[in-house]
Amino acid sequence: MLTDERxxxxxxxxxxxGRLVAKDxxxxxxxxxxxxxxxxxxxxxxxxLKRVHGGAVPISQDALTYPQRLPVASPEKIRIGERAAGxxxxxxxxxxxxxxxxxxxxxxxxxxxxxxxxxxxxxxxMELLAHENLTVELIGGRLFRHSVIAxxxxxxxxLDRTLPDACFIGVTGAxxxxxxxxxxxxxxxxxxxxxxxSGESTILLSxxxxxxxxxxxxxxWPLIDRxxxxxxxxxxxxxxxxxxxxxxxxG
Amino acid sequence: MLTDERxxxxxxxxxxxGRLVAKDxxxxxxxxxxxxxxxxxxxxxxxxLKRVHGGAVPISQDALTYPQRLPVASPEKIRIGERAAGxxxxxxxxxxxxxxxxxxxxxxxxxxxxxxxxxxxxxxxMELLAHENLTVELIGGRLFRHSVIAxxxxxxxxLDRTLPDACFIGVTGAxxxxxxxxxxxxxxxxxxxxxxxSGESTILLSxxxxxxxxxxxxxxWPLIDRxxxxxxxxxxxxxxxxxxxxxxxxG
DNA sequence: AAATAACGTGCAACTTCGTGCAACGTCAAG
DNA sequence: CTTGACGTTGCACGAAGTTGCACGTTATTT
Numbered sequence: 166m167l168t169d170e171r172x173x174x175x176x177x178x179x180x181x182x183g184r185l186v187a188k189d190x191x192x193x194x195x196x197x198x199x200x201x202x203x204x205x206x207x208x209x210x211x212x213x214l215k216r217v218h219g220g221a222v223p224i225s226q227d228a229l230t231y232p233q234r235l236p237v238a239s240p241e242k243i244r245i246g247e248r249a250a251g252x253x254x255x256x257x258x259x260x261x262x263x264x265x266x267x268x269x270x271x272x273x274x275x276x277x278x279x280x281x282x283x284x285x286x287x288x289x290x291m292e293l294l295a296h297e298n299l300t301v302e303l304i305g306g307r308l309f310r311h312s313v314i315a316x317x318x319x320x321x322x323x324l325d326r327t328l329p330d331a332c333f334i335g336v337t338g339a340x341x342x343x344x345x346x347x348x349x350x351x352x353x354x355x356x357x358x359x360x361x362x363s364g365e366s367t368i369l370l371s372x373x374x375x376x377x378x379x380x381x382x383x384x385x386w387p388l389i390d391r392x393x394x395x396x397x398x399x400x401x402x403x404x405x406x407x408x409x410x411x412x413x414x415x416g
Numbered sequence: 417m418l419t420d421e422r423x424x425x426x427x428x429x430x431x432x433x434g435r436l437v438a439k440d441x442x443x444x445x446x447x448x449x450x451x452x453x454x455x456x457x458x459x460x461x462x463x464x465l466k467r468v469h470g471g472a473v474p475i476s477q478d479a480l481t482y483p484q485r486l487p488v489a490s491p492e493k494i495r496i497g498e499r500a501a502g503x504x505x506x507x508x509x510x511x512x513x514x515x516x517x518x519x520x521x522x523x524x525x526x527x528x529x530x531x532x533x534x535x536x537x538x539x540x541x542m543e544l545l546a547h548e549n550l551t552v553e554l555i556g557g558r559l560f561r562h563s564v565i566a567x568x569x570x571x572x573x574x575l576d577r578t579l580p581d582a583c584f585i586g587v588t589g590a591x592x593x594x595x596x597x598x599x600x601x602x603x604x605x606x607x608x609x610x611x612x613x614s615g616e617s618t619i620l621l622s623x624x625x626x627x628x629x630x631x632x633x634x635x636x637w638p639l640i641d642r643x644x645x646x647x648x649x650x651x652x653x654x655x656x657x658x659x660x661x662x663x664x665x666x667g
Numbered sequence: 668a669a670a671t672a673a674c675g676t677g678c679a680a681c682t683t684c685g686t687g688c689a690a691c692g693t694c695a696a697g
Numbered sequence: 698c699t700t701g702a703c704g705t706t707g708c709a710c711g712a713a714g715t716t717g718c719a720c721g722t723t724a725t726t727t
Contacts, residue, residue, distance in 0.1 A: 217420040287538030303566045305556025
């Protein structure tokens with residue numbers, strides 16, 4: 166067996182089992198411990214692993230101990246959220262969708278705002294705990310991990326008992342011709358229903374979604390009253406000109 | 417087992433459980449107490465933990481910059497949550513209440529547990545996002561800030577469509593004579609309803625609630641199958657002796 | 668105040684480590 | 698074909714690390 170081959174084998178085994186014992190490997194490979202130790206030493210020098218007495222462990226195992234990380238929002242999403250937060254009038258009943266941009270919106274709502282927020286996102290609900298004057302109506306249902314929102318029949322059922330003044334919806338695709346789309350069938354239906362039931366519908370459109378098309382249709386442009394976005398291209402604007410859709414560009 | 421590996425193991429266990437007992441760990445790992453003490457001493461010197469007589473505790477929370485403001489849970493609550501988490505059987509449909517102790521319970525559920533969790537707490541739902549094999553059913557309704565749970569008619573309505581195998585409920589008062597109580601009328605009704613509808617009812621009883629009495633009654637002892645608590649006084653035990661209520665004391 | 672448990676230190680047995688060195692195979696130049 | 702440079706491997710041996718025990722000290726409990 167070639168030296169490089171052996172090193173690769175060791176590295177793979179380390180990643181698989183989380184540790185290496187020099188003695189065991191020497192027996193497995195039919196080589197002396199010295200050889201294994203040499204390999205480990207060299208790989209440790211190359212930063213591939215961490216050498217410890219008796220064998221080796223993966224590097225920076227400490228870094229893995231904090232499993233919870235807050236997803237970082239791009240500056241554009243933050244500014245879109247900030248702008249959208251200012252659109253809510255006191256006293257309104259407003260639906261806020263899940264997703265990172267909507268979360269930024271929730272985070273930027275004035276602390277003393279007096280209104281009712283309906284949401285099917287537990288993470289949005291958590292963001293609003295500090296707002297004393299907000300009434301938060303949580304939509305229940307089966308939790309969809311990817312978007313961190315409640316969905317399914319139960320959610321639809323509960324949603325159908327609401328009639329918000331306005332809604333703020335995120336999508337994964339917005340195209341002048343193909344309209345608004347998202348990556349999950351049921352999610353698309355739910356967003357559509359919310360838009361249907363809301364007096365005024367606003368789309369939160371982060372830059373990477375512009376001109377993208379996802380598999381499932383949420384709504385066509387005529388249903389949308391407003392989009393909040395960042396650096397919207399001119400041809401996109403012209404494509405929307407026919408519809409009465411207000412464009413708020415924070416770019 | 418490699419020394420480094422052992423230290424990591426101890427550190428992880430400390431972070432999960434909130435405390436370490438040198439004697440227990442020496443027995444668990446099949447090593448002498450001296451070895452464990454040496455490890456703890458070295459990690460304490462490295463600032464990884466705080467050494468105390470008998471074992472170790474985490475570094476004061478202020479030093480750690482957690483991404484999310486984590487409510488400080490007492491070691492007792494952590495251990496009660498840890499114990500309760502082990503009571504869920506694979507495949508069960510289980511209701512988990514809101515509150516800090518319940519949150520610790522959610523946090524200590526095995527990552528690969530396959531079950532269905534029903535909860536009216538968005539914070540519990542958020543804790544369970546990483547558990548791939550869990551189905552999470554979120555109960556919606558009006559968000560009650562104090563306990564971070566959904567309540568009201570909508571929540572009751574949705575709750576009445578569930579029939580959990582078991583429920584885990586927190587209360588703010590537990591008294592041998594006056595039973596289980598809490599500080600909000602509607603919350604009390606809701607907890608009662610959950611207990612009624614669940615096959616097996618477990619109360620999460622953190623020490624400061626023992627022998628306390630709050631204004632609104634949740635349930636009498638006969639409805640309760642089990643309590644998980646910490647250092648339950650003997651007179652309390654005797655008061656419960658008449659009822660068939662299992663007592664799990666993690667003290 | 669006495670009893671008990673936990674602690675730290677020194678020490679001995681054992682394991683693992685690193686280094687120097689010799690043996691062996693490969694390969695290319697002579 | 699021979700030879701020498703080079704890399705790899707295994708062994709020997711002193712150094713360093715790890716572990717458990719003994720013993721005197723300190724902290725906690727009763």
